[in-house]
Amino acid sequence: xxxxxxxxxxxxxxxxxxxxxxxxxxxxxxxxxxxxxxxxxxxxxxxxxxxxxxxxxxxxxxxxxxxxxxxxxxxxxxxxxxxxxxxxxxxxxxxxxxxxxxxxxxxxxxxxxxxxxxxxxxxxxxxxxxxxxxxxxxxxxxxxxxxxxxxxxxxxxxxxxxxxxxxxxxxxxxxxxxxxxxxxxxxxxxxxxxxxxxxxxxxxxxxxxxxxxxxxxxxxxxxxxxxxxxxxxxxxxxxxxxxxxxxxxxxxxxx
Amino acid sequence: xxxxxxxxxxxxxxxxxxxxxxxxxxxxxxxxxxxxxxxxxxxxxxxxxxxxxxxxxxxxxxxxxxxxxxxxxxxxxxxxxxxxxxxxxxxxxxxxxxxxxxxxxxxxxxxxxxxxxxxxxxxxxxxxxxxxxxxxxxxxxxxxxxxxxxxxxxxxxxxxxxxxxxxxxxxxxxxxxxxxxxxxxxxxxxxxxxxxxxxxxxxxxxxxxxxxxxxxxxxxxxxxxxxxxxxxxxxxxxxxxxxxxxxxxxxxxx
Amino acid sequence: xxxxxxxxxxxxxxxxxxxxxxxxxxxxxxxxxxxxxxxxxxxxxxxxxxxxxxxxxxxxxxxxxxxxxxxxxxxxxxxxxxxxxxxxxxxxxxxxxxxxxxxxxxxxxxxxxxxxxxxxxxxxxxxxxxxxxxxxxxxxxxxxxxxxxxxxxxxxxxxxxxxxxxxxxxxxxxxxxxxxxxxxxxxxxxxxxxxxxxxxxxxxxxxxxxxxxxxxxxxxxxxxxxxxxxxxxxxxxxxxxxxxxxxxxxxxxxxxxxxxxxxxxxxx
Numbered sequence: 001x002x003x004x005x006x007x008x009x010x011x012x013x014x015x016x017x018x019x020x021x022x023x024x025x026x027x028x029x030x031x032x033x034x035x036x037x038x039x040x041x042x043x044x045x046x047x048x049x050x051x052x053x054x055x056x057x058x059x060x061x062x063x064x065x066x067x068x069x070x071x072x073x074x075x076x077x078x079x080x081x082x083x084x085x086x087x088x089x090x091x092x093x094x095x096x097x098x099x100x101x102x103x104x105x106x107x108x109x110x111x112x113x114x115x116x117x118x119x120x121x122x123x124x125x126x127x128x129x130x131x132x133x134x135x136x137x138x139x140x141x142x143x144x145x146x147x148x149x150x151x152x153x154x155x156x157x158x159x160x161x162x163x164x165x166x167x168x169x170x171x172x173x174x175x176x177x178x179x180x181x182x183x184x185x186x187x188x189x190x191x192x193x194x195x196x197x198x199x200x201x202x203x204x205x206x207x208x209x210x211x212x213x214x215x216x217x218x219x220x221x222x223x224x225x226x227x228x229x230x231x232x233x234x235x236x237x238x239x240x241x242x243x244x245x246x247x248x249x250x251x252x253x254x255x
Numbered sequence: 256x257x258x259x260x261x262x263x264x265x266x267x268x269x270x271x272x273x274x275x276x277x278x279x280x281x282x283x284x285x286x287x288x289x290x291x292x293x294x295x296x297x298x299x300x301x302x303x304x305x306x307x308x309x310x311x312x313x314x315x316x317x318x319x320x321x322x323x324x325x326x327x328x329x330x331x332x333x334x335x336x337x338x339x340x341x342x343x344x345x346x347x348x349x350x351x352x353x354x355x356x357x358x359x360x361x362x363x364x365x366x367x368x369x370x371x372x373x374x375x376x377x378x379x380x381x382x383x384x385x386x387x388x389x390x391x392x393x394x395x396x397x398x399x400x401x402x403x404x405x406x407x408x409x410x411x412x413x414x415x416x417x418x419x420x421x422x423x424x425x426x427x428x429x430x431x432x433x434x435x436x437x438x439x440x441x442x443x444x445x446x447x448x449x450x451x452x453x454x455x456x457x458x459x460x461x462x463x464x465x466x467x468x469x470x471x472x473x474x475x476x477x478x479x480x481x482x483x484x485x486x487x488x489x490x491x492x493x494x495x496x497x498x499x500x501x502x503x504x505x506x507x508x509x
Numbered sequence: 510x511x512x513x514x515x516x517x518x519x520x521x522x523x524x525x526x527x528x529x530x531x532x533x534x535x536x537x538x539x540x541x542x543x544x545x546x547x548x549x550x551x552x553x554x555x556x557x558x559x560x561x562x563x564x565x566x567x568x569x570x571x572x573x574x575x576x577x578x579x580x581x582x583x584x585x586x587x588x589x590x591x592x593x594x595x596x597x598x599x600x601x602x603x604x605x606x607x608x609x610x611x612x613x614x615x616x617x618x619x620x621x622x623x624x625x626x627x628x629x630x631x632x633x634x635x636x637x638x639x640x641x642x643x644x645x646x647x648x649x650x651x652x653x654x655x656x657x658x659x660x661x662x663x664x665x666x667x668x669x670x671x672x673x674x675x676x677x678x679x680x681x682x683x684x685x686x687x688x689x690x691x692x693x694x695x696x697x698x699x700x701x702x703x704x705x706x707x708x709x710x711x712x713x714x715x716x717x718x719x720x721x722x723x724x725x726x727x728x729x730x731x732x733x734x735x736x737x738x739x740x741x742x743x744x745x746x747x748x749x750x751x752x753x754x755x756x757x758x759x760x761x762x763x764x765x766x767x768x769x770x771x772x773x774x775x776x777x
C-alpha cells in the first residue's frame with residue numbers, strides 16, 4: 001500500500017513536470033508573446049537572480065512580515081474577543097448577530113477608509129490585514145465556545161473550577177478545532193490583503209514587486225514573484241496543517 | 256417575543272445614534288469619518304444620480320461572469336476528479352501547486368496580458384472561484400451513495416448519462432453550497448481587484464470617493480458594498496433552502 | 510471483610526444523622542413540577558439506590574443533590590449545610606460518559622483535571638493519577654484518549670476522576686445504563702469494593718431493579734408526575750455481595766418481587 005502511494009506520488013509529479021514542459025514549449029514556440037509569458041526557464045533564472053542579489057529575499061520577508069504580524073494580531077484579538085462574546089449569553093444575544101451581519105462584507109472595502117484615516121503607511125496595512133483576518137477567527141471562536149458540550153460545564157461546576165480555569169481547561173480546548181479552522185482561513189485572507197496593501201501603498205513586499213515588474217513588462221520577474229507568492233501560500237498552509245494535526249491529535253482517534 | 260427579536264438590533268442602532276451624537280457635538284471634521292446622517296444623504300444622492308447603480312452593475316457583471324466561468328471549470332474538474340480516482344491522483348501535485356497562488360497575485364499578469372477592464376477582472380474572479388467549487392464538488396461526487404452508482408452500472412448507462420442523470424442530481428445540494436460560498440468569494444475578489452487597480456465598479460467608486468476627500472460618500476459606498484454582499488448571501492441561502500430544504504445547510508462547514 | 514462488616518454496621522444504624530438530606534424539596538422547571546415535597550435522608554456511608562419508571566424525576570433528584578439544580582422550595586442539605594452550589598466533596602458520575610470526559614485529554618489528563626481543581630501540586634499528581642487508574646482497573650491506559658477506549662473503560666475513567674475528588678458523597682446517574690450485561694456486572698462489583706474502601710456515601714440512580722437491590726443498603730422507588738417517594742425498602746442482604754449467591758438469596762427475590770409490583774403499579 002505504501003509503495004503504491006509513492007508510485008502515485010511520482011506519477012503525479014511527472015504529470016506536473018509535463019505541464020511545465022508544455023509551458024516551456026508554448027513559450028519557446030512563441031505561441032504567446034514572451035512579453036506576457038516567459039518560459040519556466042526564464043522565470044527560474046529570474047528567481048535565482050533575485051535571490052542571489054538579495055532583492056527577492058527582502059521582498060519575500062516584507063510580505064511574510066506583513067502577513068505574520070497582521071495574522072498574529074488578528075489571532076490574539078480574535079480569540080480573546082471571541083471567547084469574551086462566546087462565553088457570555090447576553091453578549092451572544094446582543095453582539096453576535098451584528099458580527100454575523102458583517103461577515104459577508106468584502107473586507108477589502110475598508111482599505112479606502114483605512115487609507116483615509118492613516119495614509120499609505122505600514123500601520124494602515126497592518127490594520128487592514130488584521131481587520132480582515134480577525135473575522136474568521138473571531139466568529140469561529142464564538143461558535144466554538146457556544147458549542148461546548150453542556151455536560152462539561154457541569155463537570156466543571158461540580159469540580160468548583162474558577163471561571164478562568166473553565167475558559168482555559170474546558171472551553172478553549174473544546175473550541176480549538178473551530179478556532180484553528182478559522183485561523184487557517186485567515187491565513188489566506190492575510191496573504192491576499194498583504195499583497196493588495198503592498199500594491200496600493202507601495203510597501204516593500206512581493207505585491208509591490210510583481211506590480212513594478214508588470215509595469216516594466218519584465219515578465220520573468222513578474223512570474224518569479226507570483227511563483228514565490230504561491231510557494232508562500234503553500235508553505236504557510238502546510239505549516240498550519242502540521243500544527244493542526246499536532247494540536248488536534250486527540251481528534252484523529254475520535255473517528 | 257418582539258423584545259427578543261429587537262435585542263440583536265439594539266447594539267447597531269445604539270452605536271449609530273451615539274456616533275451621530277458624538278459627530279454633531281464635536282462638529283466632526285475628518286477625511287475618514289462622517290456622521291450616519293451624512294452617509295445616508297450621500298447614499299441617497301449616489302442612488303439618485305445612478306452613479307452607484309452603474310458601479311454596482313459593473314461589479315456584479317464581473318462577479319457573475321467570473322463566477323460562471325470559474326464554476327464551470329471547477330465543476331468539470333471536480334466531477335472528473337470525483338469519478339476518476341486515477342485522474343485525481345495524477346493531477347494532485349499540479350492542483351496543489353497552483354491552488355495556493357493567491358488570486359490577487361495574478362492581477363499584474365492579467366493586467367499586462369489583458370489591460371484594464373472587465374476581462375482581467377473576470378479572469379481573476381474565475382481563478383478564485385475554481386478551487387472551492389473543485390474541492391467541494393469532488394467531495395460531493397465521492398460521497399454519492401455507492402448504491403446509486405451500482406444502479407447506474409446495472410442499467411449500463413453510458414458515462415455522460417451517468418454524470419447527468421445520477422451524479423449531478425445526487426451531488427447537487429452540496430454543489431450548490433460550494434456555489435454559494437464561491438459567490439461570496441467572487442464578490443470579494445471583484446471588489447478587491449477594483450480597489451487595487453481596475454478603474455471600474457464599486458471598488459473604483461469607493462477609491463475615488465476617498466481620493467476626493469468625501470468621507471460621507473466613501474462610507475456610503477462601504478455600506479452599500481456591505482449591503483450587496485449581505486443581499487447576495489441572503490438570496491443564495493434562501494434559494495438553497497427553497498431548492499434543497501434545510502438539510503442542505505448542514506453541509507455548510509467548509 | 511472487616512470493611513464490609515463496618516459498612517453493614519453503618520447502614521443499619523438508624524440513629525446516625527443524615528449526611529445528605531432532602532427536606533420538603535420541590536423543583537419546578539418551566540412551570541412543570543418535577544419533584545414534589547421530597548423528604549429523604551442519606552446516612553454517612555450508606556448506599557442508597559433510587560429506582561422508578563422513566564420520567565419519575567430520579568435523575569433530577571440526583572442533580573438537586575449535586576447542587577446542579579436549586580430546589581424551588583424546601584432545601585437540600587449536606588452535613589447540615591444547604592447546597593447552594595456544587596461542591597468538590599460531592600462527586601457526580603454522569604450516565605453519558607462520552608460527553609462528560611474531555612476528549613482532548615488522555616486518561617491521565619482527565620483524572621488530573623479533578624486534582625488540578627482540588628489544588629493538588631504538580632509533583633504529587635502523577636503518583637495519585639497512577640494509583641487511581643490502577644484502582645479502577647485502567648493501569649497501562651494512562652496515555653489513551655477517551656475515544657480510544659471502550660464504553661466500560663470510559664465509565665471507569667469517569668469514576669476515577671470522581672474518586673480523585675476524594676468525595677464524601679458519590680452520586681451516580683445510571684452509570685452502567687449504556688453498557689452490556691457482562692461489563693455491567695463487573696463494574697457493579699468494582700463500584701461496591703471501591704465504595705467500601707473509600708467509605709463514601711452513595712446515591713445510585715438506576716432503572717434496573719436487580720441492580721438497585723444488588724448494590725444498595727436501601728432502595729427508594731419514586732412515583733412519577735410529579736416525582737415523590739412511593740416505596741422504601743431496607744436491603745438486609747449480607748455483604749460482600751456476590752453475583753450468584755446474592756441474586757439467588759430468598760430475600761433478594763422477595764425484594765425484587767416487591768419492587769417489581771411497585772413499578773408495575775406506577776406504570777398503569
